[in-house]
Amino acid sequence: MKLKSMDISATASASSIVFDALRNAIIEGQLEEGEPLRQDEIARLFNTSRIPVREAISRLEEQGLVKTQRYKGAVVAGLSPEEAEEIFSLRALVEPEIIKNAVPRMSREVLDQARAKCSAFSESKDPMEWGNLNRDFHETLYSASNLSYFLEIAGNAIDRVERQIRAQLVMSNGMERAGREHFAILDACENGQADTAAELTKAHIEGAKTSLLQFLPKA
Amino acid sequence: MKLKSMDISATASASSIVFDALRNAIIEGQLEEGEPLRQDEIARLFNTSRIPVREAISRLEEQGLVKTQRYKGAVVAGLSPEEAEEIFSLRALVEPEIIKNAVPRMSREVLDQARAKCSAFSESKDPMEWGNLNRDFHETLYSASNLSYFLEIAGNAIDRVERQIRAQLVMSNGMERAGREHFAILDACENGQADTAAELTKAHIEGAKTSLLQFLPKA
DNA sequence: ATATTGAATATTGGATCCAATATATATTAT
DNA sequence: ATAATATATATTGGATCCAATATTCAATAT
Known part of the structure; x- marks a missing residue:
């Protein structure tokens, strides 16, 4: 008797x-800033009761992705230019450390996957894909790192700005520059140049910060 | 008619x-690593139902302070030497930035409070107080910073290691060194030396990392 | 017509109950 | 005596219900 346990x-x-x-709906822009998250509606959609929905919303609030007000429910969190600047600054501190740690640990397989994802991003004509492809590329490189806490911090920081990054990627011409920078980072990784990869990553993030800040409406 | 609304x-x-x-019970060491958090027990203690307890536990898990397993409940999270190292490294990146931003924004009042807290730490003979006094001092200095996201990240990083820091402060002779370092950081702040304060803060954190890593049992 | 008040409806917060899973204890087999 | 099985108890996950608060709509006053 063969049972799959x-x-x-x-x-x-x-x-x-x-x-x-x-989380995915927020990151991908399907849920927009200020949009209310109705517990009963979401519960119906998932064919469950409101209790798990409330727990999910509590977790999303800890992640900074939604804001709740007592008795008024949760809305998708916005992002001010000041917040965006800080989040990118944090990323510019953390992600170079991640990649510096990752480079000496990168297998041939990881590098191959990263190159495939880098090309996919560069060649894609579908703006709806760019966000996922962009993030996939970076995550593939970082996956070689054993800095699990740094990865957690970076992951959440990226989540916080991801919706706006994706909107901006679609609406501006940052795609070409991003694609070039990805290849440069990848080359450094392939050549085992951890410090170069870290510097390029930092510059990449700082450039993305500048672009996004230009894109965000001033309050 | 005078009503206080x-x-x-x-x-x-x-x-x-x-x-x-x-959160406080975990930080202060009243709840120890591995200790189970029984929903029904906590609910009874607070005279509420289990639902708010479950939500609180969900949030604590997002903060990394507890670990839950499906159907088995939550336990207070442990801290491996590797994790501790990473968390301190993150703090050593972030907190100098916070203090650098804070220094030019420090009012006379904040500096006076910080000096009072610095002295209180230095003079306290009660090991049970040292943890709170230590944290109070740093938080007072950081409160002048407007980097709200960095403060959030640092606050959580400190929460993650706070229980062990407090245990270590009590059991080792790091108090004297910490007290001296606090005064040096404070002096730099008072003199408006943002870069010096940042460097001293970084060194302070790196020193605390070394001490804590020596204190933590090897797995 | 506009502003105010009252009623109805929507939504959140959490209490209670039930089902599912894990753990502890008792009973039976070896 | 030890190991295996069965039963009882503890605990978690979530469904349902009720109370409290917010929002919307209708009725009334100006």
Whole structure:
């Protein structure tokens, strides 16, 4: 008798399914700044009760992706230019450290995947894909790093600005410059130049910061 | 007719009361690594139902202060030497930036408060107070900074290692060195030397990292 | 017509209950 | 006595219900 056993405790809870779906919807711009998250509506959509939805929303608030007000519910968080600047500054501190740690640990396989993703980004004609391709590329490189806490911090920082980055990528001509910079970072990684990769990553982020700040409306 | 009005939506929810209490209990070492957080027990203690307790626990997990396993509940998170190292490295990146931003913004009042807290730390004979006094001092200096996101990141990083820092402060002779370093940082702040304050802060954190890593058991 | 008040409806916060899973204890088999 | 099985108990996950607060709409006053 061949049975495929599975660890039942690895199954996703209702709350984490809702959390992941909402996080993705926010990052991808399907839920826009200020949009209310109606507990009952989301619960209906996922065919669950409101309790897991409330837990998911609590977690999203800790991630800075939504803002809740007592008795008034949650809305998708906005991003002021000041906040954006800080978040990018933090990324410019953290991500070079990640890549510096990652470079000596990169396998041939990781580098191949990264090159494929770099090309995919560069060649894509579908603006809807650019955000995912951009992020995939960076995440592939960073995946070689063993700095799990730094990865967690960077991941959340990116989540915070991702919706705006994606909007900006679609609406401006930053794609070409980003593509070139990706290849330069990748080359440095392939050549084992950790410090160069870190510097290029920092410059890349600083450039993205400048672009995004120009794109964001002034309050 | 004189009525004192209040904004009812500013009242604390059950969930945030539980969250704050658990966070403090973890930070202060009253809840130790591996200790289970029993939903029903906590609910009874706070005279509420389990729902707000579950939400509080979800938030604590996002903060990295507890670890939950599906169907098995939450336990207070541990801290490996590797994690500790990373968290301190992140702090050593972030906190100097905070203080550099804070120094030119420090009022006479903030500096006076900081000096009072610095002296209080230095003079305290009660090991149970050292943790709070230490943190108070740094938070007072940082409060002059307008980098709200950096403050959030640093605050959480400190929360993650605070229990161990406090244990280590009590059990080792790092108090004297910490006290001297505090006064040096404070002097630099008072003299408007933002870069010096940043360097001293970085050195202070790196020193604390070394001490803590010596204190933590090797796995 | 506009402003104010009252009623109805929508939504959130959390209490209670039920089902599912994990753990502890008792019973049976070896 | 030890190991395996069955039963009881503890705990978690979430469905449902109720109370509290906010928002919308209708009715009334000016």
